Amino acid sequence: MARASLVICNGEFEGMRYDLEGEETLIGRNPTTHVTLLDENISREHALILFDLDDGEYTVEDLQSTNGTKVNGKGIRSHVLQPGDEIQIGHTVFRFDRD
Numbered sequence: 001m002a003r004a005s006l007v008i009c010n011g012e013f014e015g016m017r018y019d020l021e022g023e024e025t026l027i028g029r030n031p032t033t034h035v036t037l038l039d040e041n042i043s044r045e046h047a048l049i050l051f052d053l054d055d056g057e058y059t060v061e062d063l064q065s066t067n068g069t070k071v072n073g074k075g076i077r078s079h080v081l082q083p084g085d086e087i088q089i090g091h092t093v094f095r096f097d098r099d
Contacts, residue, residue: 003020003051003098003099004019004020004051004058004081004096004097004098004099005017005018005019005020005096005097006018006020006025006035006049006087006094006095006096006097007094007095007097008092008093008094009086009093009094009095010091010092010093011091011092013092017097018034018035018094020049020051020058022034022051023050023051023053024048024049024050024051025048025049026045026047026048027042027046027047027048027049027089028042028043028044028045028046028047028063029042029043029044029046030044030045033045037089037090037092039089039090039091039092040090041067041090041091042065042067042089042090042092043063043065043066043067045063046062046063046065046069046089046090047060047061047062047063047065047069047087047089048060048061048063049061049081057080057081058080058081058096058098059078059079059080059081060076060078060079060081060087061077061078062076062077062078065089067090069087069088069089070087070088071085071086071087071088072085072086073086073088081096082096083096083097083098084096084097
């Protein structure tokens with residue numbers, strides 16, 4: 001069972017859930033990413049969510065994307081996620097949920 005998940009909060013895929021099961025979850029436009037978004041404002045490999053086994057924390061990192069990544073409305077390079085945080089990538093807004 002996943003320890004955490006991303007839930008889309010807007011658009012036609014609102015409510016869709018992506019379980020964060022591995023130590024790395026890649027988000028982008030490339031079909032080989034774990035979470036693939038069809039949005040021209042998103043880089044092929046846009047952001048990465050990392051799980052740290054030692055401290056149990058999830059961190060989102062922007063992969064030097066063209067249009068950036070926002071958490072709770074602020075542009076970030078790296079951000080330790082808290083339950084309820086909203087991550088914006090392109091036009092898509094995710095809510096970070098933690099079990």
